[in-house]
Amino acid sequence: xxxxxxxxxxxxxxxxxxxxxxxxxxxxxxxxxxxxxxxxxxxxxxxxxxxxxxxxxxxxxxxxxxxxxxxxxxxxxxxxxxxxxxxxxxxxxxxxxxxxxxxxxxxxxxxxxxxxxxxxxxxxxxxxxxxxxxxxxxxxxxxxxxxxxxxxxxxxxxxxxxxxxxxxxxxxxxxxxxxxxxxxxxxxxxxxxxxxxxxxxxxxxxxxxxxxxxxxxxxxxxxxxxxxxxxxxxxxxxxxxxxxxxxxxxxxxxxxxxxxxxxxxxxxxxxxxxxxxxxxxxxxxxxxxxxxxxxxxxxxxxxxxxxxxxxxxxxxxxxxxxxxxxxxxxxxxxxxxxxxxxxxxxxxxxxxxxxxxxxxxxxxxxxxxxxxxxxxxxxxxxxxxxxxxxxxxxxxxxxxxxxxxxxxxxxxxxxxxxxxxxxxxxxxxxxxxxxxxxxxxxxxxxxxxxxxxxxxxxxxxxxxxxxxxxxxxxxxxxxxxxxxxxxxxxxxxxxxxxxxxxxxxxxxxxxxxxxxxxxxxxxxxxxxxx
Numbered sequence: 437x438x439x440x441x442x443x444x445x446x447x448x449x450x451x452x453x454x455x456x457x458x459x460x461x462x463x464x465x466x467x468x469x470x471x472x473x474x475x476x477x478x479x480x481x482x483x484x485x486x487x488x489x490x491x492x493x494x495x496x497x498x499x500x501x502x503x504x505x506x507x508x509x510x511x512x513x514x515x516x517x518x519x520x521x522x523x524x525x526x527x528x529x530x531x532x533x534x535x536x537x538x539x540x541x542x543x544x545x546x547x548x549x550x551x552x553x554x555x556x557x558x559x560x561x562x563x564x565x566x567x568x569x570x571x572x573x574x575x576x577x578x579x580x581x582x583x584x585x586x587x588x589x590x591x592x593x594x595x596x597x598x599x600x601x602x603x604x605x606x607x608x609x610x611x612x613x614x615x616x617x618x619x620x621x622x623x624x625x626x627x628x629x630x631x632x633x634x635x636x637x638x639x640x641x642x643x644x645x646x647x648x649x650x651x652x653x654x655x656x657x658x659x660x661x662x663x664x665x666x667x668x669x670x671x672x673x674x675x676x677x678x679x680x681x682x683x684x685x686x687x688x689x690x691x692x693x694x695x696x697x698x699x700x701x702x703x704x705x706x707x708x709x710x711x712x713x714x715x716x717x718x719x720x721x722x723x724x725x726x727x728x729x730x731x732x733x734x735x736x737x738x739x740x741x742x743x744x745x746x747x748x749x750x751x752x753x754x755x756x757x758x759x760x761x762x763x764x765x766x767x768x769x770x771x772x773x774x775x776x777x778x779x780x781x782x783x784x785x786x787x788x789x790x791x792x793x794x795x796x797x798x799x800x801x802x803x804x805x806x807x808x809x810x811x812x813x814x815x816x817x818x819x820x821x822x823x824x825x826x827x828x829x830x831x832x833x834x835x836x837x838x839x840x841x842x843x844x845x846x847x848x849x850x851x852x853x854x855x856x857x858x859x860x861x862x863x864x865x866x867x868x869x870x871x872x873x874x875x876x877x878x879x880x881x882x883x884x885x886x887x888x889x890x891x892x893x894x895x896x897x898x899x900x901x902x903x904x905x906x907x908x909x910x911x912x913x914x915x916x917x918x919x920x921x922x923x924x925x926x927x928x929x930x931x932x933x934x935x936x937x938x939x940x941x942x943x944x945x946x947x948x949x950x951x952x953x954x955x956x957x958x959x960x961x962x963x964x965x966x
Contacts, residue, residue: 475937476529478954483516488523533937535881537745541907543833545852545884545896546640546688548718548740555813556744556806565805570797574780580801581779585771587808588755591736594811594819595714596725597757601766603799607715610735610754611646611682616791617733617758617765618680618709619650624765624789627707630679636665638689638888640713643682652679659890663689663845665699674706683731684713686720688888688896690830690849700730709733709762717741718900719827719851722820733758742807743902753803764789771798825901826851829908833899836912840919844891852898854891861893866922866929868893873940874921874932878914 500508518526535542542549560566564579574581588600604610615633622630633647634655644654655673660666665683674681681703685693693699703710712726712734718741726734738753739746746752758766768790769782781798784790814822827850834843834853842856860866872882872895884896899908922929933940 475533476526479516479518479523479526480514480954482518482522482526485517487517488519540879540881541899541903541911542881543883543897543899543911544881545690545854545898546715546887547746547884548715548737548851548898548900549746550718550740550743550900551902552743552745552806553810553813556809559809560802560805562805565801568801570801574778578779581771581781583808584798584801584804585773585779587804587811588771590808590811591755592757594717594721594725595734595736595757596727596729597734598727598760599763599766599770600755600757601768601770602753602755602804603767603793603795604735604754604756605795605800606739606752607713607735607737607754608642608646609794610737610756611642611711611713612649613754613756613767613791613794614711614733614735614758615646615650615652615680615682616794617756617762618711619652620765620789620791621709621762622679630677630708632675632677633679634670634673634681634708636683636687637890638663638687639682639684640688640715643684643713647680647682659689662694663687663691664693664695667695667698667702670699671702674702674708676707678703678706678708680709680711682711682713684716685724685726686716686850686852688716689845689854689891690852690896690898691845692720692724692850696729704730715740716851719823721823722816723823727757727759731759733762738803738807742810744803744806744810751800751803753800753807755799765791767791767794822901823851826899829899829901829903830897832905833897833908833912836909837897837915840916841895844894851900852896854888855895855897856891856893857895858893860919860922864922864926866926868895870929870932871895871915871918871922874918874929875914876933877935878917880911880914 537549537551565583568577568580584602588602591600592598601613604613622628631651631653632655633644633650633652634657635643635647636659637656638659644656647654657669657673658666664687670681681699683693683696683699685696687693700710709732710730712731714726714734714736717736721741733756735754735756736742737746738744738755739751744753756766764787766787768784768787770787771779772782773779811819827848830851830853831848834849834855837855842859844854844856857866857868857871860871861868868885872885875882883898886894887896888894899911918929928934931940
């Protein structure tokens with residue numbers, strides 16, 4: 437169990453820190469934040485002297501004799517003293533405060549938070565994978581190396597690419613890996629004047645950050661009225677200094693780029709390379725291969741498209757795939773199959789042009805196992821069905837929600853869509869943030885809000901393919917009920933959430949002045965443990 441100062445668990449510390457930033461405080465001593473009964477005392481407050489130590493063998497009296505006196509604590513470590521049932525019940529009750537993909541629907545646009553099949557978890561926990569030491573010799577790691585080699589091949593096939601590295605730990609690191617490969621490619625050709633990377637105004641925020649981290653200047657091109665990249669604006673921005681263009685397809689507006697062939701043609705005519713942000717591949721599995729379209733390099737979000745836990749649920753993985761001319765620059769080592777059928781890690785002298793490691797060992801192997809299990813369970817036909825169901829669910833929800841909210845872009849969407857609460861703000865003062873908070877009272881996790889930035893009062897909603905029609909209808913009814921409430925009784929929406937353990941937070945203060953250290957309450961509020 438991880439603890440912060442004073443023996444407080446990190447979960448408890450974060451909850452305590454959040455509670456200090458609540459706008460609506462319960463009247464009483466010290467302006468204590470308004471919290472529900474489900475929030476509990478901390479372990480330190482539950483502690484009682486002498487409790488919980490009876491069953492553990494006590495150390496011998498001379499246990500400290502071998503430690504120099506100046507290295508010993510002056511006073512005992514202030515750890516909470518509780519028995520095992522108290523600790524277990526306390527932490528299990530805290531876990532029930534978490535919203536998870538196993539307990540509810542995550543309509544988070546751009547995140548693809550779909551259900552994680554338990555067979556993937558079973559596979560990742562097999563002792564041969566989970567217990568393998570990262571420095572084990574190749575001869576003792578044949579099963580894991582074979583899985584990684586096959587996953588490299590499967591991702592290359594899905595992306596229409598030549599080669600794949602599994603190292604990057606997440607999509608953002610995959611982006612950086614791809615741009616560093618592009619930089620190495622230009623430098624190897626002596627094309628050192630290329631100092632700019634172009635990104636659309638609807639891009640993920642990590643795209644311009646990635647370009648800057650790689651030492652490039654970022655240029656933004658506007659979107660056309662239909663939500664796609666403005667071809668003429670892109671053509672005007674391209675030039676001899678352009679190293680790459682970073683595109684997301686489908687875009688963060690939930691739209692497939694209809695002018696993709698023309699866009700990639702002008703990029704390559706300018707001598708630049710095309711990077712594809714693969715965060716939204718869930719919409720086009722088995723139907724669109726970026727390499728076939730002309731992209732040079734891309735990343736996959738295994739924790740999105742191939743259904744492994746991410747965010748608070750676990751680590752990510754962002755493999756990078758590329759065409760043949762960029763393969764010499766992939767970070768090593770790749771997994772290789774020798775003619776005798778054995779698998780091994782590539783030696784450093786086999787590909788000296790590689791950009792070097794981007795992560796220790798071989799990436800988040802547990803995530804790789806889960807993604808491999810997902811791909812093998814579905815097969816090519818199943819992956820096509822995944823994308824079809826994701827697109828169908830998004831369009832169904834779009835039509836239902838669109839009866840009460842603005843839809844900035846006409847026509848069908850792909851796996852996600854953007855709605856806007858601009859009409860509610862104009863009529864009643866209810867904004868997107870208020871809608872999101874009120875959804876909590878309806879039992880739903882809010883969707884992504886205020887993103888992409890180019891949509892005023894935007895809600896980016898992605899249902900994924902794993903939710904039932906009943907779940908989609910329930911979410912739609914909640915959205916419609918909030919819209920009606922915004923017109924009839926806007927104060928109820930503005931005061932939301934009213935049923936959550938913690939009321940609305942001052943999120944700016946929580947981010948800028950977080951209270952991460954627990955301190956015992958004193959006075960009339962609650963007795964402090966001695």
